[in-house]
Amino acid sequence: MRKATTTIADVARKANVSTATAGRVLGNYGYASETVRKKVQKAARELGYRPNHLARSLIRGETRTIGVVVGDIQSPFYARIIRGISDVARASDMGLIITNSDEATDLEEQSVELLMDKKVDGMIVSPCDTINAAHLRAAHEAGIPMVLIDRRVKGLEVDSISLDSVGSARAGVGDLLRAGHRRIALVAELAGTGGMTIERIMSSSPPGPPDINYHYPSWQRLLGYLLAHHDAGIAPQSDLICQVKSYSSKVAAKKAVEILRSDTPPTALFTADGVMSAGVMAAVKEVGARIPDDISLLCFDDLDWMEFMVPGIDAISQPRKQMGQMAARLLMERIADPTSEPRVLDLVPRHVERGSIRQILTTEGVNGGPDA
Amino acid sequence: MRKATTTIADVARKANVSTATAGRVLGNYGYASETVRKKVQKAARELGYRPNHLARSLIRGETRTIGVVVGDIQSPFYARIIRGISDVARASDMGLIITNSDEATDLEEQSVELLMDKKVDGMIVSPCDTINAAHLRAAHEAGIPMVLIDRRVKGLEVDSISLDSVGSARAGVGDLLRAGHRRIALVAELAGTGGMTIERIMSSSPPGPPDINYHYPSWQRLLGYLLAHHDAGIAPQSDLICQVKSYSSKVAAKKAVEILRSDTPPTALFTADGVMSAGVMAAVKEVGARIPDDISLLCFDDLDWMEFMVPGIDAISQPRKQMGQMAARLLMERIADPTSEPRVLDLVPRHVERGSIRQILTTEGVNGGPDA
DNA sequence: CTGAAAGCGCTTACAG
DNA sequence: CTGAAAGCGCTTACAG
Numbered sequence: 001m002r003k004a005t006t007t008i009a010d011v012a013r014k015a016n017v018s019t020a021t022a023g024r025v026l027g028n029y030g031y032a033s034e035t036v037r038k039k040v041q042k043a044a045r046e047l048g049y050r051p052n053h054l055a056r057s058l059i060r061g062e063t064r065t066i067g068v069v070v071g072d073i074q075s076p077f078y079a080r081i082i083r084g085i086s087d088v089a090r091a092s093d094m095g096l097i098i099t100n101s102d103e104a105t106d107l108e109e110q111s112v113e114l115l116m117d118k119k120v121d122g123m124i125v126s127p128c129d130t131i132n133a134a135h136l137r138a139a140h141e142a143g144i145p146m147v148l149i150d151r152r153v154k155g156l157e158v159d160s161i162s163l164d165s166v167g168s169a170r171a172g173v174g175d176l177l178r179a180g181h182r183r184i185a186l187v188a189e190l191a192g193t194g195g196m197t198i199e200r201i202m203s204s205s206p207p208g209p210p211d212i213n214y215h216y217p218s219w220q221r222l223l224g225y226l227l228a229h230h231d232a233g234i235a236p237q238s239d240l241i242c243q244v245k246s247y248s249s250k251v252a253a254k255k256a257v258e259i260l261r262s263d264t265p266p267t268a269l270f271t272a273d274g275v276m277s278a279g280v281m282a283a284v285k286e287v288g289a290r291i292p293d294d295i296s297l298l299c300f301d302d303l304d305w306m307e308f309m310v311p312g313i314d315a316i317s318q319p320r321k322q323m324g325q326m327a328a329r330l331l332m333e334r335i336a337d338p339t340s341e342p343r344v345l346d347l348v349p350r351h352v353e354r355g356s357i358r359q360i361l362t363t364e365g366v367n368g369g370p371d372a
Numbered sequence: 373m374r375k376a377t378t379t380i381a382d383v384a385r386k387a388n389v390s391t392a393t394a395g396r397v398l399g400n401y402g403y404a405s406e407t408v409r410k411k412v413q414k415a416a417r418e419l420g421y422r423p424n425h426l427a428r429s430l431i432r433g434e435t436r437t438i439g440v441v442v443g444d445i446q447s448p449f450y451a452r453i454i455r456g457i458s459d460v461a462r463a464s465d466m467g468l469i470i471t472n473s474d475e476a477t478d479l480e481e482q483s484v485e486l487l488m489d490k491k492v493d494g495m496i497v498s499p500c501d502t503i504n505a506a507h508l509r510a511a512h513e514a515g516i517p518m519v520l521i522d523r524r525v526k527g528l529e530v531d532s533i534s535l536d537s538v539g540s541a542r543a544g545v546g547d548l549l550r551a552g553h554r555r556i557a558l559v560a561e562l563a564g565t566g567g568m569t570i571e572r573i574m575s576s577s578p579p580g581p582p583d584i585n586y587h588y589p590s591w592q593r594l595l596g597y598l599l600a601h602h603d604a605g606i607a608p609q610s611d612l613i614c615q616v617k618s619y620s621s622k623v624a625a626k627k628a629v630e631i632l633r634s635d636t637p638p639t640a641l642f643t644a645d646g647v648m649s650a651g652v653m654a655a656v657k658e659v660g661a662r663i664p665d666d667i668s669l670l671c672f673d674d675l676d677w678m679e680f681m682v683p684g685i686d687a688i689s690q691p692r693k694q695m696g697q698m699a700a701r702l703l704m705e706r707i708a709d710p711t712s713e714p715r716v717l718d719l720v721p722r723h724v725e726r727g728s729i730r731q732i733l734t735t736e737g738v739n740g741g742p743d744a
Numbered sequence: 745c746t747g748a749a750a751g752c753g754c755t756t757a758c759a760g
Numbered sequence: 761c762t763g764a765a766a767g768c769g770c771t772t773a774c775a776g
Contacts, residue, residue, distance in 0.1 A: 427753035
């Protein structure tokens with residue numbers, strides 16, 4: 001069934017030239033006169049010649065393929081990143097191998113191994129552990145061009161692109177505070193890894209351990225939340241910080257309902273990601289609160305059709321696809337120039353106001369403020 | 373920076389054997405005595421030998437890589453399919469190259485070309501055109517193992533796996549009819565391609581052109597809808613068939629609002645996919661209808677957290693991840709045995725009842741029925 | 745500009 | 761069981 005494949009030798013024979021010459025015109029390298037070029041191309045066309053990239057790669061030491069390892073391609077977060085990467089790869093006429101790590105170090109190791117076996121020209125990885133990553137260090141030592149996306153690894157000096165989670169959470173919560181909100185609840189995963197605790201992060205003034213970049217995004221967003229309070233000279237209250245601990249909408253919903261039904265409920269909610277947002281929206285619905293009259297909602301997420309269903313939410317929009325595109329471009333540049341200084345990029349998400357941040361007039365504002 | 377890679381020749385030298393012998397133990401083929409085996413393995417370990425799969429592939433004519441072309445990896449539908457494929461690929465220790473077609477024939481062609489250049493051992497494609505697919509036919513002729521997912525191509529006899537859209541829509545709408553509903557609206561894309569029209573599909577009795585398998589899923593679901601009515605001896609009303617024409621939640625919402633506000637609104641809504649479902653739910657919300665008291669909702673979709681936000685919806689759940697897994701298994705089997713008969717699989721989705729189908733008592737039921 | 749030869753890193757007959 | 765040789769399909773110096 002499978003047609004015997006026609007090789008450069010076949011073309012050369014038919015065109016009455018050497019394989020070297022045929023190779024030069026077909027591979028587009030070296031010199032070749034117009035006449036020979038024509039002859040060879042004609043022969044190639046007639047024989048339906050297609051170059052064998054495997055042989056070419058073996059010699060040239062490049063496969064024109066890049067590898068990606070993400071947590072789970074099923075998640076919209078990663079799916080979009082991959083779309084961005086895929087677009088740039090296609091434009092550069094490169095292949096794209098993807099693998100999932102399920103956020104587990106051993107699977108991530110396997111993935112990196114697979115990619116190295118496939119001799120990818122470079123890889124983009126979203127590392128699942130920001131500290132233990134011997135396999136990534138090894139790959140880097142071995143000279144594989146690498147760019148980290150969404151998270152960084154302590155002491156691994158490679159190109160990386162992340163979101164400025166701290167800065168954008170700080171700005172968003174700052175907006176809420178400026179609108180007069182004084183009881184802003186934070187709903188975030190804040191899983192206890194790497195020795196980080198809420199106490200530890202709140203204990204310094206201004207808040208902020210120096211290694212925050214190596215902790216999970218939800219901790220970074222908590223830090224932004226605390227810094228915004230610090231900026232405004234307002235003491236954050238720990239009873240408003242909802243540590244969900246698991247990455248689950250249902251658990252987030254449960255916790256959010258509790259806080260909404262407390263004696264002193266918040267006037268605004270800030271969620272650290274899309275999963276928390278879904279939970280919080282279900283909770284708001286359950287307690288029958290109206291947005292934004294009863295409560296303002298600021299979500300660190302794109303929302304998409306979530307917003308379509310529940311209008312009036314504010315969002316800190318994460319440009320996931322662009323992140324993928326930028327990561328891929330960084331990688332292409334790194335492949336072209338392996339020695340230049342690593343670049344560390346921090347994207348500032350776009351804060352999309354949709355009118356959820358309702359102005360709360362303080363007594364001061366009502367009696368003596370400029371707008372009174 | 374990049375370490376000089378150690379080859380079989382290096383290992384052979386260090387172990388004092390021929391490259392052929394070293395190759396046999398390292399590649400795990402042919403015979404080798406225990407002593408030699410040990411010696412070679414020791415040398416390989418000490419030198420940190422890693423086989424070069426490129427060279428191996430060149431000779432063996434297999435890359436242990438499969439390719440996938442889907443419409444858009446960003447869409448949850450495809451992302452899950454790919455996850456399923458990816459799981460099987462990993463279990464078989466194969467790589468996975470993905471490409472997007474954006475549902476355009478020329479991009480699909482490019483994708484297939486890329487995959488063939490990469491010499492994949494087989495490909496899974498979700499064809500964007502069920503008739504024009506010369507590139508797929510060519511790839512099949514060339515002997516590339518191929519399985520089609522979600523859609524089939526007329527006259528291309530390869531393995532395929534799809535959903536039994538007609539059957540499951542028929543069953544689901546049948547449930548609505550048995551519950552007493554008589555005005556069931558259908559909201560579906562029903563884009564006009566391949567000469568299909570609502571008139572054409574409704575004109576025969578029982579409804580159903582013989583080539584329905586080669587039309588887009590929304591047409592298949594319309595057919596199921598019509599067949600259910602036919603089964604129940606009820607004439608479908610064309611004013612209840614909402615042809616959205618574009619794959620857009622917003623447009624679907626607009627159309628659904630119109631139908632919900634008509635003089636004779638439906639008592640139940642059946643949506644043909646997730647995008648339509650989102651639109652319909654927004655519409656239900658906009659007109660202030662309650663589910664299921666005012667209206668029953670049956671969605672051809674997984675719903676996921678949509679259901680989490682709007683409880684009480686019925687769903688026809690599509691096992692996308694399993695579809696991916698099954699497609700990958702079909703492909704593995706096809707690679708192992710290229711000549712056996714192609715298999716055509718139709719998955720029957722699971723109908724998940726969550727209580728949205730409210731019983732509507734007909735006059736007959738109230739006065740004379742067994743439960744009266 | 746063109747060709748003969750060597751080589752990329754493996755595997756595969758073929759002798760022994 | 762082991763080795764010398766040829767070969768997968770290209771590209772790369774090296775002569776001419």
